[in-house]
Amino acid sequence: MGAERHVKLFRNGRNQAVRIPVEFELPGDEAIMRREGDRLIIEPAVQKTNLLEWLQSLEPLDEEFPELDERGPPPKDFEL
Template identity: 65%
Template sequence: MNKVAGRPVKLFRNGRNQAVRIPREFELSGNEALMHREGDRLIIEPLPRQGLLEVLAELSPLNEDFPEIEDAPPRRVDL
């Protein structure tokens, strides 16, 4: 087995799942992550952040009638 620099961590049971305590210096932002295997390695990485257009594309359309709003006349601005 290859020796890899790192820090030992504790594994424990959480119900029927095995869990790992992630030390503070390795904390990930958010509350979800992506996990996958590469050979014998288990890789945990943060989910990529979505851009505004991706978030908006996931929203359901609004099926409401909005009242007509009269535009206010433009205000004079002295520059």
């Protein structure tokens, strides 16, 4: 199990609330909360990004790729 910390619950108007300690802060300004049995799960809301933004966020690969025959194998139903 990961880090754990005892926190106090309090009222904020009609809502029950908890302060999130700095070591558990989530990115962004929205989160998703769901109940699983007696547990409350709070996760960062997934930011929708387009494919180009996602690709730009990836780290470059540091591995060599094998040399390939440019033609590749013929299709199985191909006749010469």
